[in-house]
Amino acid sequence: MPIKNSAISFSDVMIRLLFLLSISLTPVLLKGQGIRTRPEAEAAMIKLRRLGQTENKVDLLIDFGRYYLNLRGERKADLTTAMGIRDQASALAAKIEYPKGIAKSMVLKGNILREAGDKTGSLNIYRQVLAYANKLQLKDELAETHIAIGNLLSNEGDDLERKIGYNEKALVLYRQSGNRSEEGNTLKNLGDYYNIKGQPAYAMKLMDASLAVYKAIGFKELQGVYNNMCIINVGLGNYSNALKYGLLAEKTADQLADTSLQRSSICNHLGLTYYYLRNDEKSLAYWQQAKAIAERYQDPAYLQTVIANLASLLVRMKRFNEGITALKEMETKYPPTDVQMKVRIPYLLFNSYYDLEQYDLAAPYFKTLIKFHNELPKSDPNQLFLYRSIIRKFIHDRNFTVAEVYLKAHEKQSKAQNNLLALAQLHRLWFNVDSALNKPWPAIAHYKTYKRLTDSIWNNEKNKQISGLEIEFQTEKKDKDIALLHQRNQLQKVIIANDGKLRYMFIAGLFIAALFLALLYNRYRVKKQSNLVLEQKQEEINSQNELLRKILAEKEWLLREIHHRVKNNLQIVISLLNTQSAYLDNEDALMAIRNSQNRMHAMSLIHQKLYQSDNLAEIDMKWYITELAEYMIECFGMEKKIKFELLTDEVKLDVAQAVPLGLILNEAISNAIKYAFPGDRKGKVKIAFLSLENELCKLSISDDGIGLPVGFNQDDSDSLGMSLMTGLTDQLNGEIKMWNENGLTLEVSFTRHSELLTETTNLIH
Template sequence: MNYNTAKTNRNSLYILFMFTILLMGNIQSYAQLTEDPNQLKITIAGAKSNSDKAELLLRLSSFYLNKVGEFKTDLDEAATLSKQARQLSESLKYKPGIAKAMLLEAKIYREKNDTLNAVKKANEAISYSKSNNMLELLAESYAERSLHEAPIEEKAKYKELAIQFFKKAGAKEKQANTLKELGELYSINESVEKAETHLKESLALYKAIKYQKLQGVYNLLSEVNTQKGNYPESLKYALLAEKTALAVNDNSLQLSSIYNHVGLVYYYLRQNDDAEKYWYKAIEIAKYYKDTEYVRTIGENLCSLLIRQRKEKDALKLIKEMQVKFPTSNIERQMKENYLLFNIYRILQNNATATIYYKKLADYYGENADRNGNSIAILRSFASYHYQIKKFDDFYRTIKHLDALAAGAGNNLIRAESYLIWFKADSSRGNYLDAIKHYQLYKSLSDSVFKGEKSKQINSLQIEFESEKKDKNIDLLKQQAKLQEITINNDVIIRYLFIASVIILVLFILLLYNRFRLKKKSNEQLEIKRQKIDEQNELNKKMLIEKEWLLKEIHHRVKNNLQIVISLLNTQSAYLDNEDALTAIQNSQHRMHAMSLIHQKLYQSDNLANIDMSWYIYELISYMRECFDTDNQIKFVLDTEKVYLDVGQAVPLGLIINEAINNAIKYAFPSGKKGNVSIELKNTGASNYQLIIADDGVGLPENFDDTERNSLGMNLMMGLTDQIDGEYDMKNENGLRIKITFTKNTEFEGAAENAEII
């Protein structure tokens, strides 16, 4: 399977994953209600007109509100009973009954899709509960208010208030429920860190009150870790959700959701058979409950599996079949279909049709996928599309944005795949240094996802879960055997027990012999594997030596090429008599020398990743002294620590120092005035560093302002500071003082010790 296909498969799956989260909120409506409406009606008819009767009316109203199916007659009956309960409570001045009736009315209006009245009643319940200090009802009212259409931030605000008052009221289970809902909300919004924090807090609270039905929160934790790309954790929680659901006999639509997400994790882990097995179990449950949207969700997951298996035409056929048998007017569902069709036609190299679906997706999500969620999934497909049609400006814009979002979510799988296509784009354009860097990042991140300890964790989880299943089956068989034995006569029991004992003894002997053979065979296989590993290690050592040699050769050639350019510029300057042109050539020579010093140090050093900045600054200043002959006029004071930076930060810092020293020599000490220039590079805590270049010269003019920063040197310093994500500050302080603060890139950090001050 080529890269574009694999990436598209994950793209289509990721958007399906986000849609399944939206369906979780509806699962509870399928739970079996324990109330008996006929018995409640009999009890109400014989009850006195007091608070007990009001509570019974509210219970019956809630039954019709939560009854499976959305029928107008049920909602009308719920509204009538709620109104009766409120009138009775008001006549009795029974405040809890009044507040509960208000809240119930808000829920009924919500089910009727009457948002205006629903919000009005929810606000009324909040106000009444607050004024009468009914904390738990106030919390429930805030929770209800959060369900109405509003930005996610507003929903989260109301849920936070609900959690706060549930906590004050001591309603731990409701507090845990709302924490779970808030975590789900943040998960939908792709705020994975917030989502995981609230879900774990919910889980801890559930466990503290010994709540058994934890499958829902485990399922959400699995989803969040899938978003983060932490597949061992995702699989752990998915299997815990399945185990818990089966233990509590949960056969609701939630079990379909759990099976669906176990399948999603296996899909990401590229275990296609397991993914297919769980998805078929999930779709059977969804069909049993006749849930069209959920049948479509799982069907589209299977469609993604077909795309991965290079069965694009079968996937297209499945989508069209669902459009006929399970039509929908839901805009999100329609955009999901457009997304899948976009990827299918792109893989089929039908760019004309793919472009039609690209425009639909771009109109809905934005070219940067900054609208309506699913930004990472959409950006991944957009990047592949731009690369395929060779729109490289759009590709680089999209891939950089995607990498930033994936890094924020901690999803190394997405980043690895992004770097692979980035490498291909760089290679096709001849940017070989960038291509090498992006390929190395791809290998590093890919290995972190699919190899080593994570693979062991995943295998361990699968073995543990399968073992528990087998243990349960063994226990069940034992119980059945005991029941069967009770029905047999004592004589028959004794006779067959003797026969069974003999058989068991023979089987035990055979089992021991078989285990001996298996162990012997296993040891032989382990020895073969050990030999292969030793051979692979030797090969890896050779490859590492070759890689180091290649990198040194690259740095050597880059340094030589820069020296050649410097020489060419020097030769060119001999034919020029324009002072500005000569100055520009001289400045360019200085900048190139600043860069060549770095590559010279790299190919001469054993450390190919990092530069000793104390050595580099000393060499650069020595070069500047020789070029400008400033020994009798300007004194340079170096105060630098032994800091090791990678090339990506060392080059920009070297160019900044070059520009700043160049400006100081030219402008700080006019008319032969003597002075000092100091260069300081120090650690300010953790991985934070600051570079200060200061002189005691004439400084900036009094009327100097930002509009005068349009020189090449000044723009270079500010642009290079942005390149290393640093902060640039320049001000008069007994001369001119330039301060650059930045955070050290530790990705390729080598061993470094504090250096003595020069």
């Protein structure tokens, strides 16, 4: 038999490679039952506002941080938001002394740093959590930290071994704490890792244990577990079970309306199962669906795997050029980052060019495969399909002696992994080599072994089981479609019945509309006549309003002019007093003149504000107090000695209350400046004017000076300033108090005039 005809076809050497790379599309279940969707986030936000400073609020904040961390797209803004929420959770946990909250917030910080690319920073945080959680025996948080450290490692070589070790530590801790939900998650993850490691039988035991835990606690989102069980059974060559679990994963995802990236993984594994079942049509449909979902999420790893699988299928369908083009475009658009994908692309291209008999184009890719074969450990799962490519090359070159060496190494690894399909294809290759070497009896023995292994994989019973699974699944889908069609039919009947009712209602509506139009026309004629009368009256009202506006404008001008002149007169008096003081040597007289000037300036400010403002009835007290305080500071030159603090609400008073209040403020500030800080003593004066309930206003002037003399009684005081403040307070119908407390505090309380407020309210309503 010619060697060319006995060479292995490319479609027969894909299986192990497709399986190895499909396991990278096995997503981890979301932790716990935290916030995962926008509606859940909005509901949690409402709940968060109602919570006080409690442990529940810390836990909810941490869930919010995880939600923003896990949002798709890996946007920097989302990570910044997640870190800000984490900081709030950490601060609150420390304040209320909540150790679990502190540990959880630290783990979240490490996860955010890891997502941002700072692996060193995240590892330092995780180590701090281990020390803290160990000290306080926080088992759940210890377990979570072990898993987080494992997530820093890759799924290859020693990293994979260490990752498994961290997850096994976490599993022990979750079992000790009785956390069944996280126990199920960790068992599932370990099953995934052992499957990647090349131990599918043990991985299946872990998946069964995970499924049992999930069912025991009533966990419904089992599509991820079924998805993993599907790919593990593919590795074991049990395609009936693989299809069973793959269809269960799809069914569960449909029931839960799962549209996440996990759906791409489910479709990829079903496509892989149908690929091995030689159902190219279904395999192509599932892989195209997986590709569409991965493109929507813009996930490079998923896209690499699915596009490579599609290329493999296109090559098997003899659409070589399409497959090669897809591979090269994928390599440019989504450059491979892991070893499996770096091996897979040259592997696919080498075998594609060999099928096309373009050996020169295949040569560079063969060199790449040989390099990987020499660099990777001999136990690495990738070596299986590297062996097959190398064997194919030596068979083509008629170098059968070297091919036999690789066949023996291939056999050893296939048996170690209990891979029946790989063994079957291996013996078929060996049959070709022995036939070429004219060794009929060994060739027949290898062919018998090939047939025996193939029959054990593809026996009639399994084929019937696979067909039954497909029929059951398709029947269920058709039943759902029939039920949906029945609902649509009922809805259509209701719509038709409603259309009939609407038709009669439309006719009745037209009749009523005609009557209504006739009535409107009659009313229009009556109203037109009424409008003529109203227009005449409106013209009279408008002319009177115009006259009133002119009168009002004149009165406003006159009132503004009065305020202006009062202000000017007060300024003249201030100037006259200033001139008079130049001829006086008596200090008491000078002080009296200065006090009078300050009082007149306090009144002058009010009139100045009134004539400059559009509102002639009220004074903005916040502005007034600020202006008066600044004037007093400047007047006495106390900027360096005394510091003033102002705290005023937005309050407006009429002139009758603003003037006495301004004079009281003037007297209080003057007294504080003159008497509170004798000698070189420095201090602070705080002025507060607050609006309280029921129109109550309170003016407070306090200082940290020497205070009132011992035994001072304001009622017995003969001071002009004190008498003036008392009289002005009576004018406000208010109450004045003063006491020593780290200095002197003077407080005036009164009720604001409400006439203007009532008028404004009436206008608004």
